[in-house]
Amino acid sequence: MKVTHYTDIPGTEMNNDMVEGVTGRVLIGKxxxxxxxxxRRFDVDPGGHAPRHTHDWEHEIYVVEGNGEVLIGxxxxxxSSGTVIYVPPNVDHQIKNSSDGHLAFLCLVPSxxxxx
Amino acid sequence: MKVTHYTDIPGTEMNNDMVEGVTGRVLIGKxxxxxxxxxRRFDVDPGGHAPRHTHDWEHEIYVVEGNGEVLIGxxxxxxSSGTVIYVPPNVDHQIKNSSDGHLAFLCLVPSxxxxx
Numbered sequence: 001m002k003v004t005h006y007t008d009i010p011g012t013e014m015n016n017d018m019v020e021g022v023t024g025r026v027l028i029g030k031x032x033x034x035x036x037x038x039x040r041r042f043d044v045d046p047g048g049h050a051p052r053h054t055h056d057w058e059h060e061i062y063v064v065e066g067n068g069e070v071l072i073g074x075x076x077x078x079x080s081s082g083t084v085i086y087v088p089p090n091v092d093h094q095i096k097n098s099s100d101g102h103l104a105f106l107c108l109v110p111s112x113x114x115x116x
Numbered sequence: 117m118k119v120t121h122y123t124d125i126p127g128t129e130m131n132n133d134m135v136e137g138v139t140g141r142v143l144i145g146k147x148x149x150x151x152x153x154x155x156r157r158f159d160v161d162p163g164g165h166a167p168r169h170t171h172d173w174e175h176e177i178y179v180v181e182g183n184g185e186v187l188i189g190x191x192x193x194x195x196s197s198g199t200v201i202y203v204p205p206n207v208d209h210q211i212k213n214s215s216d217g218h219l220a221f222l223c224l225v226p227s228x229x230x231x232x
Contacts, residue, residue, distance in 0.1 A: 001189065001202060001203060001207060002200065003186060003193040003199065003200075004200055006178075006198045009200070027176075027200045028176045028200060033174075034176060035174075037152060037176065037226065039178065039200070039224070058149075058150060060144045060155045060224070062122075062155065062157075062178075062222055070119060072119065073117065079119070080121075083120070083121055083122075084119075084120055084122050084125070084143045084144060085117075085118065086144045086149070091117060106222070108153065108155070108176070
């Protein structure tokens with residue numbers, strides 16, 4: 001079992017040609033005994049973005065803080081704290097922080113996906 | 117695909133001998149095409165509580181608002197916004213709102229579990 005605050009889990013800073021200004025954390029994963037799906041949290045600086053990509057597993061996303069935009073397929077949608085997003089397998093997607101504040105979201109993936 | 121605010125999803129009020137002052141919502145589930153796991157949100161009134169129970173699937177929980185307590189096995193732990201909880205299969209557990217404010221958490225289950 002596990003009871004911890006997300007800030008007590010070390011974050012991985014991500015800055016490369018695909019990702020900018022993102023810190024990622026595996027909150028619950030295989031190391032905790034979770035065999036079916038993995039909970040991650042991503043914090044995005046103002047102007048930052050997650051990768052635009054596609055893969056053959058789904059995302060279940062919940063926005064916990066801030067404002068931004070999500071691309072699904074060819075359409076961008078505004079997102080804010082409390083927005084729920086389901087990205088089916090094999091659909092192009094991206095999340096960006098187009099605001100001047102902090103953006104944070106949970107993104108869960110099934111066990112076939114890389115955890116980070 | 118799905119992009120919506122959780123408040124646009126109808127809630128189910130729960131009050132019985134097991135649950136008190138809880139509103140539950142299936143945020144992402146089989147009706148959305150999600151085959152592997154299900155995202156639910158539960159809002160708990162002050163003094164309210166989810167059921168104390170055990171079952172053979174796991175919970176992945178993230179506290180989004182407020183303060184309360186979680187029982188895992190025989191021990192209670194304080195929880196607050198940002199707390200991450202993994203409850204393994206077949207471990208007794210319960211969440212209660214012992215504060216005078218609102219408590220809300222996400223609780224995800226694998227597809228073998230009932231969605232609500």
